[in-house]
Amino acid sequence: MSEAVAQAKLYAEKLRLKTSFAANGKATYEINHAIGTEGEVDAFPSPEKLWKRVYGSGNEWLDKFSNVPFEDFNVTRQPLYYQQLAVSNAVQAIAEEKQRVLLTLATGTGKTFIAFQIAWKFFKSRWTLQRDSKRQPRILFLADRNILANQAYLDFGAFDDAALVRIKPSDIAKRGEVPKNGSVFFTIFQSFMSGKDGEPYFGKYEPDFFDLVIIDECHRGGANDESNWRNILNYFSGAVHLGLTATPKRKDNTDTYAYFGEPVFIYSLKEGIQDGFLTPFKVKRIQTTIDEYIYTPDDEVIDYLYTHYKHATRWLKFVNIKQYKNHIISDGGDGLIQNIKINKNLERNSIILLQTIVMRELLW
Numbered sequence: 001m002s003e004a005v006a007q008a009k010l011y012a013e014k015l016r017l018k019t020s021f022a023a024n025g026k027a028t029y030e031i032n033h034a035i036g037t038e039g040e041v042d043a044f045p046s047p048e049k050l051w052k053r054v055y056g057s058g059n060e061w062l063d064k065f066s067n068v069p070f071e072d073f074n075v076t077r078q079p080l081y082y083q084q085l086a087v088s089n090a091v092q093a094i095a096e097e098k099q100r101v102l103l104t105l106a107t108g109t110g111k112t113f114i115a116f117q118i119a120w121k122f123f124k125s126r127w128t129l130q131r132d133s134k135r136q137p138r139i140l141f142l143a144d145r146n147i148l149a150n151q152a153y154l155d156f157g158a159f160d161d162a163a164l165v166r167i168k169p170s171d172i173a174k175r176g177e178v179p180k181n182g183s184v185f186f187t188i189f190q191s192f193m194s195g196k197d198g199e200p201y202f203g204k205y206e207p208d209f210f211d212l213v214i215i216d217e218c219h220r221g222g223a224n225d226e227s228n229w230r231n232i233l234n235y236f237s238g239a240v241h242l243g244l245t246a247t248p249k250r251k252d253n254t255d256t257y258a259y260f261g262e263p264v265f266i267y268s269l270k271e272g273i274q275d276g277f278l279t280p281f282k283v284k285r286i287q288t289t290i291d292e293y294i295y296t297p298d299d300e301v302i303d304y305l306y307t308h309y310k311h312a313t314r315w316l317k318f319v320n321i322k323q324y325k326n327h328i329i330s331d332g333g334d335g336l337i338q339n340i341k342i343n344k345n346l347e348r349n350s351i352i353l354l355q356t357i358v359m360r361e362l363l364w
Contacts, residue, residue: 005029005038016085016265018054055092062095064125071120071158079117080277082267083110087117089264090242094127100241102218102260106269107246108278112148112155115141115214115244119184120158122212129211129238136163137211140239141186142232144220149186152216156184169194169201178204185210192232202232210239218243219256 004022008031012020018034021044031038045053055062070079070087079087086103093101105111119139126133141156143149153166165182169191172178178201179185192202213236233241243260248268272278 001027001029005031009033015081019050059095061125061127061131062092064127065091065095065121068121068124070117073158077113079113080110082265082271082275083114083117086114086265086267087121090114090118091121093264094240094242098240100243100260102243102245102257102263103265104245104248104263105265105267106272106278109267109272111244111246112152112216115152115216115242116156116158118242119156119212119214123159123163123183127211129208129240136183138182138209139184139212139214140210140236141184141214141216142192143186143188143216144190146188148216149188153186156186159184167191167201172201180205180209189232200231202235205236207235208238210236212242213239214242214244216244217246218260219245219247 001022001024004024008020008022008029011017012031012033018032020031020033022029022031028041028044029038030041052058070084072078082105086105090101090103103111103114105114119137121127122137122139126136128135128137141149141152143152149166153164156164162181163183165179165185167179167185167187193200195201195203213233215233241260243256245256247256248266249257269278273280
């Protein structure tokens with residue numbers, strides 16, 4: 001029995017269980033991890049008794065969420081155990097009317113897939129802020145890079161096409177208005193903050209339009225008190241805010257944890273490697289000479305690009321530098337460059353000097 005008890009405790013720790021059991025056909029041993037007691041019992045408790053022990057007297061929305069099965073994409077993509085735990089902890093927190101929820105999971109562990117499963121449960125149970133089941137929820141997925149928003153759009157593919165909306169400034173310009181017909185909306189902070197005559201596009205939605213706002217990579221500034229992106233979260237302050245991050249709490253991201261509170265679920269890089277879901281890595285240090293380069297007037301300027309940000313003209317220079325053999329991007333400044341396409345067939349020995357911060361997926 002001792003080996004079975006040790007194994008039960010190991011599984012319970014891995015699955016974050018409050019109760020586990022060990023049995024050998026003659027005796028049943030119960031371990032209550034919540035209060036730290038253990039010992040032999042006459043029989044297994046009923047599922048109803050265990051459910052009440054874990055979740056209390058009952059919660060209508062928690063029951064509804066639990067009755068919606070995980071979407072497995074025709075058995076092609078089953079949620080892993082920690083993904084199920086992350087979803088369960090998040091929906092439980094929201095069922096208990098928590099307005100800000102944080103999930104911290106290592107890069108590569110499927111945070112977007114977890115966000116999809118949460119949205120799926122809300123959609124199928126018809127959860128909204130009003131909690132009256134009269135309509136489908138409206139969900140906003142916010143990312144800070146187009147590649148992440150596009151990937152999330154694809155990961156939510158189990159929804160009907162009509163339910164998914166990709167918010168783009170170019171589409172808004174053509175339509176003359178922001179899209180509102182849909183259930184799950186995807187965009188990036190930069191697009192949502194842009195707009196005609198200095199009026200951001202997010203302001204075209206009613207403050208209570210969205211029921212849930214999912215902030216991908218929320219440690220990158222959305223929860224920072226001084227961040228311009230914070231204006232979006234403040235505007236939709238009535239919605240539930242679900243933050244996704246791979247960054248554990250540390251001195252340089254305390255704003256994230258101050259905004260959301262402690263994570264309702266954590267899955268670390270170490271756990272991912274130990275479980276075999278992530279690949280161990282080795283650090284290889286290399287030294288470059290890029291920091292040694294200083295532009296001088298005798299360097300050959302081969303092209304210019306212009307862009308506008310905050311009513312100021314910014315410039316870029318393509319410089320032909322003989323000692324560099326690859327295309328190198330050097331960032332600096334405090335602006336943003338949007339909607340720029342650079343010819344990829346540049347001189348092989350070119351270095352690109354940018355006076356502003358560049359969204360790399362727009363360039364390459």
